[in-house]
Amino acid sequence: MTLAIERTSTGVDSKTSVPQAVRRKRRTERPSWEEPPTLAGEAAKGVTLGGVLLVMLVPLWIILVTSLSTQAAINRAGGLVIWPDGLTFEAYRVMLSDSTVRSALIVSFGITAVGTLLSMAVSVTCAYGLSRRGSLGHRFLLTLMIITMFVNGGLIPTFLVVTGLGGYGQWWSLILPSAVSVFNILILRQFYSTTSVDLIEAARIDGAGDWRILWSIVLPTSRAVTAVMALFYGVGYWNSFFNVMLYMPTDSEKWPLQYVLLTYVNRGNGMPGSVNSGFGDQFSQTAPLALQMAVVVLTLVPLLIVYPFVQKHFRTGVLTGAIKG
Amino acid sequence: MTTLRSGRTGRPARLNWRIRLRRDRSLILMTLPAVVLLLAFNYAPLFGLVTAFQEYDPLAGVWNSPWAGLYQFERLMSDPLFWGAVRNTLYLSFVQLILFFPVPIALALLLNSVLSQRVRNFIQSVVYLPHFFSWVLAITIFQQMLGGAGAVNHFLRNNDIGTWDVMTNPDTFALLVTSQVIWKEAGWGIIVFLAALAAINTDLYEAAAADGAGRWRRLWHITLPGLRAVIVLMLVLRLGNALTVGFEQFLIQRNAVGHDTAEVLDTFSFYYGIATNDYSYGAAAGLFKSVISLLLIWGANKLAHAFGEDGLYRK
Structure with a gap:
């Protein structure tokens, strides 16, 4: 039995895995045998793709502009603001002076940083440990891992195990249960077992041990896939809110940003932790809509900062395995 | 030696x-x-599934809770709320299969026909982005755009066309969640298809064109067969996950449209298991779902093998 993911090449950073000559050059101009494009066809294509882009970008634009608008501008627009018309950072100032948002920001960054580091350390070592053919027990361990992709206990048994281990209200309950993604490990393993084969062989002859090889050869030659995996894990931690609902629903000081967004913006509740200091009073004075949109922007900004650096590694053929799982 | x-x-x-x-x-x-x-x-949670055969008591724990045999499953079978959740799940799965599944394929074909590398890269980086948004964020964006006080309704009201509140309307809920999935995941979904398209030998196109095959014939006889393996694989995955339609998405919107339409199997487990402390009942619902899902994956793979494709795993 071979899993689909083991068959497809992940293709991240194809420079190292595929010889130059084999890579098919992407055509960038119309080959001579192809019919000239019809005007109607090109127009339809442009309109469709343009429409797709607008559907993705316009909401983000509206939210950004509204978060920066004055209350007067919001009143004039009668709600969300589309064209900038009186800009202010007031909403951001109020938001960042609110204790619940501040602690949520720290919690979110903390969980994401610690979780991503831990997940990456565990996954990278495990993927390398399973990537050397013929090593003792690696088939067994691999099967043990793949089984978890098909059968799992489900929500309630997992909840019972975590609470049984004393995880209720503990930070680790937001990190450890989701720290290992077998799927990500398989992608890394696939990559490690095909890349830098000659270098690894040479290093082994020179007497390098496995830790040394992982640290000095495998990691430096697979930066792209490492970056992509770190993004996957990081986004997972940054976006999670359900485990908060399960394990620490009442303790608003431990809420991450997504949960604040859910309670405050999505459900329209006031901020429980800041009735006296933050939003409770300010709600009527500053732009509430601007404030809500500022929280939305705040959850987006870290992603938008990291995304361009990692996105370039998603080239065509990249991570074909990433969707399967 | x-x-x-x-x-x-x-x-x-x-x-x-x-x-x-x-x-x-x-x-x-x-x-x-x-x-x-x-x-x-x-x-450990796999062994925790024994709670489905118990009357789980949080104070006694898994080891000391009384056994209940198949009692929880009998309760499930006679619970109209559970069957409602099954029906909703299957219906939403079906709607997503029909409306969502073709979108990434079409988008990939369209994008693949764009010649300029720069334009392609730009479009790709934009359409991949929503995949990394949380469901909280995606639904908030939908609410702001389409909700009762959202941008679209504001426009409609200003032009005296009346309001159109899709966010709380049970009748259009299936379309709403499918459009959310399309908005969030269709762009990311094109990656596999783009990779398969890039692997098709371009000489085939040239030879076909020399033999007089037009644009559409080349699409039908070269491009689609080249995508066949990936399409089958994605179909197998979709069918195998027919009972999983997304959890957080429904959890967040369940209250807005009511549980009659928004209850799916996963939210059922949560609400009737954890939220009401009826752990064994929720675990039984979860186990029921897992077993059927395994059968579905197995069946979908059989089907793929019957069509001569590899599916999720090889024989």
Whole structure:
């Protein structure tokens, strides 16, 4: 039995895995045998793709502009603001002076940083440990891992195990249960077992041990896939809110940003932790809509900062395995 | 003495296991943290499934709770709310299969026909982005755009066309959640298809064109067959996951449209298991779903093999 993911090449950073000559050059101009494009066809294509882009970008634009608008501008627009018309950072100032948002920001960054580091350390070592053919027990361990992709206990048994281990209200309950993604490990393993084969062989002859090889050869030659995996894990931690609902629903000081967004913006509740200091009073004075949109922007900004650096590694053929799982 | 080497970086496999253990001990050590985490949070819950056959009492724990046999499953079978959740799940799954599944394929074909690398890169980086948004964020964006006080309704009201509140309307809920999935995931979904398209030999197109095949014939006879394996694989996955339509998405919107339409199997487990402390009942619902899902994956793979494709795993 071979899993689909083991068959497809992940293709991240194809420079190292595929010889130059084999890579098919992407055509960038119309080959001579192809019919000239019809005007109607090109127009339809442009309109469709343009429409797709607008559907993705316009909401983000509206939210950004509204978060920066004055209350007067919001009143004039009668709600969300589309064209900038009186800009202010007031909403951001109020938001960042609110204790619940501040602690949520720290919690979110903390969980994401610690979780991503831990997940990456565990996954990278495990993927390398399973990537050397013929090593003792690696088939067994691999099967043990793949089984978890098909059968799992489900929500309630997992909840019972975590609470049984004393995880209720503990930070680790937001990190450890989701720290290992077998799927990500398989992608890394696939990559490690095909890349830098000659270098690894040479290093082994020179007497390098496995830790040394992982640290000095495998990691430096697979930066792209490492970056992509770190993004996957990081986004997972940054976006999670359900485990908060399960394990620490009442303790608003431990809420991450997504949960604040859910309670405050999505459900329209006031901020429980800041009735006296933050939003409770300010709600009527500053732009509430601007404030809500500022929280939305705040959850987006870290992603938008990291995304361009990692996105370039998603080239065509990249991570074909990433969707399967 | 000859030893068998498997692969280029392979290590001699036919050795005494003691020698292999000493040689590979750091490799095994490396896998340990992940294995321990999986044992604790994936395998232990598997044994926790016994609660589905108990009347679980949080104070007594798994070990001391009284056994209930198939009682929880009998309750499920006669619970109209459970069957409502099954029906909703299957219906939403079907709607997503029809409306969502073709979108990434079409988008990939369209994008693949764009010649300029720069334009392609730009479009790709934009359409991949929503995949990394949380569901909280995606639904908030939908609410702001389409909700009762959202941008679209504001426009409609200003032009005296009336309001159109899709966010709380049970009748259009299936379309709403499918459009959310399309908005969030269709762009990311094109990656696999773009990769398959890039792997098609371009000489085939030239030869076909020389033989007089037009644009559409080339699409039908070269491009689509080239995508066949990936399409089948994605279909197998979709069918195998027919009982999983997304959890957080429904959890967040369940209250807005009511549980009659928004209750799916996963939210059922949560609400009737954890939220009401009826753990055994929720675990039984979860187990029911897992067993059917395994059968579905197995069946979908059989189907793929029958069509001569690999599916999720090879025979």
